[in-house]
Amino acid sequence: MLEVTGLRVAYGGIHAVKSITFHINEGEMVALIGANGAGKTSTLKAIARVLDAAGGDVHFAGEDITRLPAHEVLGRGIALVPEGRGVFPRLTVAENLMMGAYIRHDRAEIARDMEQVYDHFPRLREREGQLAGTLSGGEQQMLAIGRALMGRPKLLLLDEPSMGLAPLMVQKIFAVIQAVAAQGMTILLVEQNARLALEVSQRAYVMESGGISHTGNSAELLTDARVRAAYLGE
Numbered sequence: 001m002l003e004v005t006g007l008r009v010a011y012g013g014i015h016a017v018k019s020i021t022f023h024i025n026e027g028e029m030v031a032l033i034g035a036n037g038a039g040k041t042s043t044l045k046a047i048a049r050v051l052d053a054a055g056g057d058v059h060f061a062g063e064d065i066t067r068l069p070a071h072e073v074l075g076r077g078i079a080l081v082p083e084g085r086g087v088f089p090r091l092t093v094a095e096n097l098m099m100g101a102y103i104r105h106d107r108a109e110i111a112r113d114m115e116q117v118y119d120h121f122p123r124l125r126e127r128e129g130q131l132a133g134t135l136s137g138g139e140q141q142m143l144a145i146g147r148a149l150m151g152r153p154k155l156l157l158l159d160e161p162s163m164g165l166a167p168l169m170v171q172k173i174f175a176v177i178q179a180v181a182a183q184g185m186t187i188l189l190v191e192q193n194a195r196l197a198l199e200v201s202q203r204a205y206v207m208e209s210g211g212i213s214h215t216g217n218s219a220e221l222l223t224d225a226r227v228r229a230a231y232l233g234e
């Protein structure tokens with residue numbers, strides 16, 4: 001469904017992503033793990049076209065999307081939930097969710113999807129009229145994921161959904177990510193929490209200094225001695 005070939009990202013003279021190649025099949029949850037600074041966020045941003053790639057190409061559902069503007073990539077069904085969430089702090093929870101559906105016109109379906117987001121995250125329903133800026137970090141993460149789902153994406157790009165959150169909140173959010181995956185959503189999950197990412201995904205790529213150092217089935221990587229030593233603290 002997604003084919004990334006020789007993708008490069010540079011900031012001035014800094015080569016953040018050095019010609020990486022990977023793919024995601026429809027319906028898969030694939031993890032992209034690696035230390036801070038490895039190039040994970042830059043990779044997601046280049047796919048979502050929030051930034052320009054320095055080289056390589058990205059195909060989605062058979063179409064070359066490498067040079068499409070960000071809103072057209074979104075229109076093709078790729079939604080990025082950015083690191084740090086990026087909710088609109090001065091809009092309410094419900095308004096933030098509606099923003100996620102702004103490219104849609106099917107009112108009845110939008111209302112139904114909103115109910116489904118509230119079923120996933122009852123905490124958001126309780127706070128539907130509250131300003132997003134007053135939510136806790138975990139609630140903002142829920143809202144960011146909910147907002148992305150309101151666009152009915154085909155591919156969900158999640159950047160560090162567990163970052164800075166208490167274990168109980170991480171558990172709740174990952175339960176929803178798994179539920180959404182079980183409904184057939186294709187997901188690229190970026191995580192510094194390698195163990196968690198490998199536990200919920202089918203396959204994974206390990207990034208190291210801008211390149212891909214390992215790849216394989218997540219269950220196998222969980223038992224790989226090098227991965228355990230470098231990323232699982234064992």
Ligand SMILES: Nc1ncnc2c1ncn2[C@@H]1O[C@H](COP(=O)(O)OP(=O)(O)O)[C@@H](O)[C@H]1O
Pocket residue numbers: 011014015016034035036037038039040041042043
């Ligand atoms: N806006 C930027 N300007 C310059 N360098 C950047 C910028 N964003 C990221 N980098 C650098 O690119 C590399 C990869 O960063 P990033 O993609 O954020 O990695 P990760 O998400 O894996 O932590 C790092 O060396 C980082 O310092």
Ligand SMILES: [Mg+2]
Pocket residue numbers: 040041042083160
């Ligand atoms: Mg990052």
